[in-house]
Amino acid sequence: MAAYPELQGRVALITGGASGLGLAAAQTLARQGMRVAVADLDAGAAERAAALLGEGGGYLALQGDVASEADVQRMADAVLARHGRIDVLINSAGIADSFKPTVEQQVADFRRLVDVHLTGTYMVTKAVAPAMLRQCSGSVINLSSVAGVLGLARRNAYSAAKAGIGMMTRTMGCEWAAQGVRVNAIAPGYMLTPFAQRLIDEGKLDAGRIRRRTPAGRLGTAQHIADAMAFLASDASAFITGVTLPVDGGYMAWGAASDAYEGPLD
C-alpha cells in the first residue's frame, strides 16, 4: 500500500462504509492514520465496521439512510461535532437493480435506486461541501460503475444513476476546483464484494463470463478500489478533479467482438 503521510489525522466520512468497497476504504484510510466515520443504513454493521478499525483512532459509527435529507444532515453534523472538519467524503452506499426486463420493472424500485445512488450522492455531498469549502480543501470520491458508461440491458435505474453520478462529478468538480475542493469518481468493474457475490449467487451475474470479458481475466478486489480511493484522497492527486477513473482490469478499454481473456478459468 502506498503511504500518504499527509492523510494522518484527517477526517473521512464514508457512506456504505460497513461493507464491500466502503469497508475496504475505511480500513485503508484508517491504516493511513485518518479518523474515519462509517455511515450505513445497517446500524449493527456500521458499529462492527468501526470496531474493526481499532480503538482510540477517532472512529465513529453512524446509522442513516442516504436517501433521507434529514438523516444525511444528521450524519454530516455528527462528524463535524466530533471532529470539526471533513477532509474526505466517499459516497459508497448502494443497492442493486432488479435485473428485470424493463416492462416488468416497478417504478417504485427505479425511484428508490435513483434516490439512494444519485440523489443520495448529491445530498451527502451537498451536506459536507460547506465544511470543505470553509477549509478550502477536501476530496469527494463518488462510486460510478462500468454500468454508468456502457449499456447493460435490464439495469435502467442503476446505469442511469451511475451515469448521472459521473456527470455530477464533473459539475461539482468544476464548481469547486478553484476553492480547493476536488470531486472525482471511480468506475469499478466487477469486484468480488458481498454486493457482487450476492448477484453471482442469485444467478444475476456469471463470474466465468465476466472473467472472459475482462482483459485482466479476473474479478477485482475491494482493495483495488480502496487503493485508488487513497490516491484520490491524498495530495498526490491534487490537480485531478471532475474525473471518473475506471478501475476495472481493462473492461471498458475492450472493444473487440472476441473474448478479452482466453486463459484458464481454473
Ligand SMILES: NC(=O)c1ccc[n+]([C@@H]2O[C@H](COP(=O)([O-])OP(=O)(O)OC[C@H]3O[C@@H](n4cnc5c(N)ncnc54)[C@H](O)[C@@H]3O)[C@@H](O)[C@H]2O)c1
Ligand atoms: N462491487 C462491485 O463490483 C461494484 C461495481 C461497480 C460499482 N459498485 C458500487 O460501489 C458501491 C459499493 O458497492 P459494494 O460492492 O461495496 O456493495 P455492498 O453491498 O458490499 O455495500 C454497500 C453498503 O451500502 C449500504 N447501504 C445500502 N443502502 C444504503 C442507504 N440507503 N443508506 C446508507 N447505506 C446504505 C449497505 O448497508 C452496505 O453496507 C455501490 O455504489 C455500488 O453500486 C460496486
